[in-house]
Amino acid sequence: MTPRSHGASGRRLGSEALRIEGLHKAFGELEVLKGIDLSIAEHEVVCLIGASGSGKSTLLRCINLLEPIDAGRVIVAGEEITARGVKIDVIRRRIGIVFQAYNLFPHMSVIDNVTLAPRKVLKVGKEEARSQAAGLLRRFGLEEKAEQYPDRLSGGQQQRVAIVRALAMQPDLLLLDEITSALDPELVAEVLEVIRELAESGMTMVIATHEMGFAGDIADRICFLEQGQILEDGPPSQVFGDPREARTREFLQRVIESGRMGGQAAKHLNIDAPPPRASETRWPGPMGR
Amino acid sequence: MRALEVSDSSRPRPSRSQRIAESLRHPPPGAKAVLIATVSTITVLTVAAFVAVNSPGWERVQSTFFDFEVFSQRFPQILHAFRVNIQIFLISQVLVLVGGLLLAVMRGLSSPVFFPFRAAATIYIDIFRGVPSILIIFLLGFGVPALRIPGTTTEPFFWAVVALTLIWSAYVAEVYRAGIESVHPSQNAAARSLGLSATQSMRYVVLPQAVRRVIPPLLNDSIGLLKDTALVSFIGAVEIFRRAQIIVAAEFDFTPYLIVSFIFLALTIPMSRFVDWLVARDRNRQMAGAR
Numbered sequence: 001m002t003p004r005s006h007g008a009s010g011r012r013l014g015s016e017a018l019r020i021e022g023l024h025k026a027f028g029e030l031e032v033l034k035g036i037d038l039s040i041a042e043h044e045v046v047c048l049i050g051a052s053g054s055g056k057s058t059l060l061r062c063i064n065l066l067e068p069i070d071a072g073r074v075i076v077a078g079e080e081i082t083a084r085g086v087k088i089d090v091i092r093r094r095i096g097i098v099f100q101a102y103n104l105f106p107h108m109s110v111i112d113n114v115t116l117a118p119r120k121v122l123k124v125g126k127e128e129a130r131s132q133a134a135g136l137l138r139r140f141g142l143e144e145k146a147e148q149y150p151d152r153l154s155g156g157q158q159q160r161v162a163i164v165r166a167l168a169m170q171p172d173l174l175l176l177d178e179i180t181s182a183l184d185p186e187l188v189a190e191v192l193e194v195i196r197e198l199a200e201s202g203m204t205m206v207i208a209t210h211e212m213g214f215a216g217d218i219a220d221r222i223c224f225l226e227q228g229q230i231l232e233d234g235p236p237s238q239v240f241g242d243p244r245e246a247r248t249r250e251f252l253q254r255v256i257e258s259g260r261m262g263g264q265a266a267k268h269l270n271i272d273a274p275p276p277r278a279s280e281t282r283w284p285g286p287m288g289r
Numbered sequence: 290m291r292a293l294e295v296s297d298s299s300r301p302r303p304s305r306s307q308r309i310a311e312s313l314r315h316p317p318p319g320a321k322a323v324l325i326a327t328v329s330t331i332t333v334l335t336v337a338a339f340v341a342v343n344s345p346g347w348e349r350v351q352s353t354f355f356d357f358e359v360f361s362q363r364f365p366q367i368l369h370a371f372r373v374n375i376q377i378f379l380i381s382q383v384l385v386l387v388g389g390l391l392l393a394v395m396r397g398l399s400s401p402v403f404f405p406f407r408a409a410a411t412i413y414i415d416i417f418r419g420v421p422s423i424l425i426i427f428l429l430g431f432g433v434p435a436l437r438i439p440g441t442t443t444e445p446f447f448w449a450v451v452a453l454t455l456i457w458s459a460y461v462a463e464v465y466r467a468g469i470e471s472v473h474p475s476q477n478a479a480a481r482s483l484g485l486s487a488t489q490s491m492r493y494v495v496l497p498q499a500v501r502r503v504i505p506p507l508l509n510d511s512i513g514l515l516k517d518t519a520l521v522s523f524i525g526a527v528e529i530f531r532r533a534q535i536i537v538a539a540e541f542d543f544t545p546y547l548i549v550s551f552i553f554l555a556l557t558i559p560m561s562r563f564v565d566w567l568v569a570r571d572r573n574r575q576m577a578g579a580r
Binding site: 101105 | 475476478480481482483484485486489493494497501
């Protein structure tokens with residue numbers, strides 16, 4: 001891959017943050033990932049798109065080895081984490097992941113959710129961890145929720161807490177697994193706004209998403225996954241505007257027909273998009289409505 | 290039907306007697322249920338009492354089981370012996386809660402390295418759940434002291450605690466295990482992805498949720514353990530049942546057994562109601578959460 005100094009978003013890219021080589025993963029007979037090669041630079045935002053079951057989530061879970069891989073290598077900031085003898089708990093501190101279903105710890109308050117890992121893993125003192133967490137919560141408009149329990153929060157608030165929880169470990173790389181798919185439509189904007197802010201602050205992110213408009217806006221690169229392979233990989237203007245592969249075009253066509261295309265992505269497209277619906281104008285929206 | 294009548298203003302207002310007759314025919318659902326329950330209970334109790342009182346042996350049973358004089362006279366003595374049961378229960382209970390948890394965690398270890406531990410825990414649980422309690426109490430209470438290993442005690446109280454702990458740890462381990470398995474794997478995934486080790490994830494994320502969920506079944510097993518303390522009378526611990534047996538043998542009156550039953554019920558019934566209350570509270574919380 002030729003080194004690029006700037007992404008499509010205009011962000012300055014750094015050295016290689018993540019490289020995946022020949023990644024294979026099967027669940028029993030079902031081959032989910034059939035040889036993934038991917039390189040991501042520091043500060044780069046890569047969006048994975050593709051139909052459900054195309055392997056987006058599995059790819060993310062393989063990057064921090066939540067799923068053991070069958071073959072291939074994963075290299076994070078120059079260090080092969082799939083090598084023998086690597087302490088995976090140590091690697092995972094540097095890779096944050098946010099899940100579709102939030103996965104907050106229901107028996108802990110928001111602040112305890114956020115401070116658990118810094119305290120127990122990084123051995124940060126309780127007071128220091130709490131003040132760091134309070135700062136992050138304030139940054140994302142959640143300071144009043146610190147002592148609440150997750151079941152008292154809206155889906156959007158819970159997902160923002162999950163993002164804050166991942167950020168509290170100060171990761172070098174953030175993986176987002178369809179983080180808005182479980183949210184009510186009116187709550188999607190507040191979460192996407194957080195991601196937008198993170199992208200602007202230079203966070204390296206790999207985002208599996210169905211929000212094409214958002215992906216088109218935020219991503220330096222779009223990777224289209226189909227049946228466990230990266231079929232197309234390029235800047236949003238190219239993937240959305242002039243897809244090389246017929247399969248990519250078919251997929252995007254289906255997305256447009258389902259009314260989930262908007263923003264930059266729609267502008268790039270040569271395909272005639274139907275007029276936007278109310279639900280598509282939902283971002284960028286004000287935070288913390 | 291009643292609602293219909295109320296809204297139908299064109300009809301003449303029914304007289305008081307008509308309304309009473311109507312409400313008897315169609316009482317509100319709650320009142321109807323209470324009425325049925327009351328009638329049913331009275332009927333069943335009456336029939337049971339009638340059968341017992343009219344049985345050929347009733348007179349004999351009445352004088353040997355329901356002797357009020359013996360009851361009031363012996364009650365304090367028997368209640369005093371219950372202290373031993375409470376001591377055995379409390380000590381065993383603490384050990385059972387710890388031992389059961391260790392067994393459950395051992396049984397849940399997935400790494401091949403831990404296979405011997407997993408197998409040991411599984412075999413242990415199979416054996417101690419599978420053999421009748423009384424046999425284990427006999428084998429430990431009589432068998433181990435008979436080995437005459439220097440330094441071991443023959444004290445029945447000690448072996449009672451050991452036997453009950455071994456037996457109930459096996460049951461409680463299965464309760465804990467069900468709780469651990471009920472915590473969704475995504476919780477563990479979230480903890481591990483934050484860099485927590487497997488042990489830390491278990492300690493801070495999985496177990497706190499698991500234990501909370503199994504408190505009602507754990508209390509059920511507490512009731513079982515409490516009742517089983519009466520079994521240790523067979524290895525010579527002078528506890529409530531042994532005390533009652535001594536009195537029965539001396540006076541040929543079975544009323545002391547009735548006293549023992551009452552004393553156990555005085556503890557186990559509140560415990561059972563407490564379990565019901567906890568279960569109902571959890572259910573209400575879940576329903577409130579699913580809103």
